[in-house]
Amino acid sequence: MTKPHEELLPSTRRALLHRVATAQAEGRAPSVVASVARDGEVVWSAGRSMVDGHAPDENVQYRIGSITKTFTAVLVMRLRDEGLLDLGDPLEKHLPGTGAGEATIGELLSHTGGLAAETPGEWWERTPGTARPDITDVLGDQPFRHPAGRRFHYSNPGYTLLGSLVEAMKGDPWEEVLRREVLDPLGLTRTSAQPRAPHAGGWAVHPWADVMMPEPVEDLGLMAPAGQLWSTTADLARFACFLAKGDGRVLGAETLREMRTPSAPSQAGSWDGTYGLGMDLLRWEGLSLAGHTGSLPGFLAGLWVSEREGVAAVALANCTSGPQIAALAADLVKIVAEAEPRIPEPWRPIAEIDANVLELTGPWYWGTQVLALRLSADGGVELGPLAGAGRAARFRDNGDGTWTGLDGYYAGELLRVVRRTDGSVSHIDLGSFVFTRRPYDEGAPIPGGVDPQGWRAF
Incomplete structure (x- = not known):
């Protein structure tokens, strides 16, 4: 080695x-x-x-x-x-x-x-x-x-x-x-x-x-x-x-x-x-x-x-x-x-994690496009498509429930977690884009609203 x-x-x-x-x-x-x-x-x-x-x-x-x-x-x-x-x-x-x-x-x-x-x-x-x-x-x-x-x-x-x-x-x-x-x-x-x-x-x-x-x-x-x-x-x-x-x-x-x-x-x-x-x-x-x-x-x-x-x-x-x-x-x-390709550093779990941040990881939807939010080892987060090309960026934790984009399309933009009165997560706001846990979640403030009849078959 x-x-x-x-x-x-x-x-x-x-x-x-x-x-x-x-x-x-x-x-x-x-x-x-x-x-x-x-x-x-x-x-x-x-x-x-x-x-x-x-x-x-x-x-x-x-x-x-x-x-x-x-x-x-x-x-x-x-x-x-x-x-x-x-x-x-x-x-x-x-x-x-x-x-x-x-x-x-x-x-x-x-x-x-x-x-x-x-x-x-x-x-x-x-x-x-x-x-x-x-x-x-x-x-x-x-x-x-x-x-x-x-x-x-x-x-x-x-x-x-x-x-x-x-x-x-x-x-x-x-x-x-x-x-x-x-x-x-x-x-x-x-x-x-x-x-x-x-x-x-x-x-x-x-x-x-x-x-x-x-x-x-x-x-x-x-x-x-x-x-x-x-x-x-x-x-x-x-x-x-x-x-x-x-x-x-x-x-x-x-x-x-x-x-x-x-x-x-x-x-x-x-x-x-x-x-x-x-x-x-x-x-x-x-x-x-x-x-x-x-x-x-x-x-x-x-x-x-x-x-x-x-x-x-x-x-x-x-x-x-x-x-x-x-x-x-x-x-x-x-x-x-x-x-002599570089040998990757060994993967190691994060020593300490905030549960409020951990619950944000996983899939999020912008319209019908699915993206994944991942927690990085340095305490920041990464947001990007599950597969293929698309907008991706790393974000730095600001310590107040917001993150600032470091690169890509969202460089300099603010990622903000919006919570309901009971403390549960409603959606993520990222430079006016609303990301939700379900596609076009009717419980979130989707710009333009969501058709009241919801999803349908033709």
Whole structure:
């Protein structure tokens, strides 16, 4: 039986190594390094080719590009959870004078704020950050390309604004806040804004010849919150596990679940995915993955985690283009998920239960459709169809005889148990829908009433 944190099977390890080696060779990358974590622990790492004369391992830094955005999003969600802002707030409320303040914080997080994809000046990834001393230099005179909130349009300047928001509300530089509030609590000691040895150098590989040219390494200045960070596969694998499960010192599980919920329309193209709050959301050959990708001149990065399978994978390369690094990281998750399926946790009965809640379990009818209400191990309830597709949701107990929807059609809606004067249950009210123990129960306040002749045969 597979136990948590035990090593992967030799056949799985070889399949992972083969996938990484193929990506490095066919993608003509100077080096590729990858790590896989399962149930919160790094269980496999491998590097191909050389960095400073040695095969790279899980502790060699690479630049991670836009995976930095997910770190910035975590900082913004911390501000929200601390009660300092709301995702529906316009940016102008907390960071006035940018010229893009009509976009909300949530829209900036999900790339639906309508801002331009890039800065108006020179290619910012190859330009020293000192060339952009003011926020207007990364937005320009016309920062919007689309009406705010109307469509997904990936925006690097949008995350510059979010980084400036963090600095304004915390009173410290973005890098310092990130170190204090995220990196140190999670033990990400090899993640930093500037490279620390051992680290890889970035290269451009000639498209038609096996020769290389070093890429410049620029400090991105104000654009840092969009792509500055350097990290290792070991650090990023731990970060990916945090994105799936949360950590009370940084963000709780419910907030991370909110970040992994689609907040933008599906993206056009071959990738079956959308975007949450600072995270790409991807359907990959039957797996639901959350994470991010990244690129800067000389570097490629991919990070994905499957909450259901408890598997995370990170892949990094030091070349401007070549290997399909996002697909590589996704395939590493898939290899482990298929070769060593997760062993379910053993079923155990609930230690303590409220009899008033227990009597609510079982079938309920919305019109003639039958649904089942089940009590979950965490004290909440789940409502969904007995079979087939239909509206289903989990609900959190509010402690006053009501429950709040956590997902699905009923996310945010209130489930309320209505009792008769004698204490017996009359019906469940859920967002104006009446659920009864019998189809069209004449004793319940069914909207529109019930035909007085009742059920009949023709």
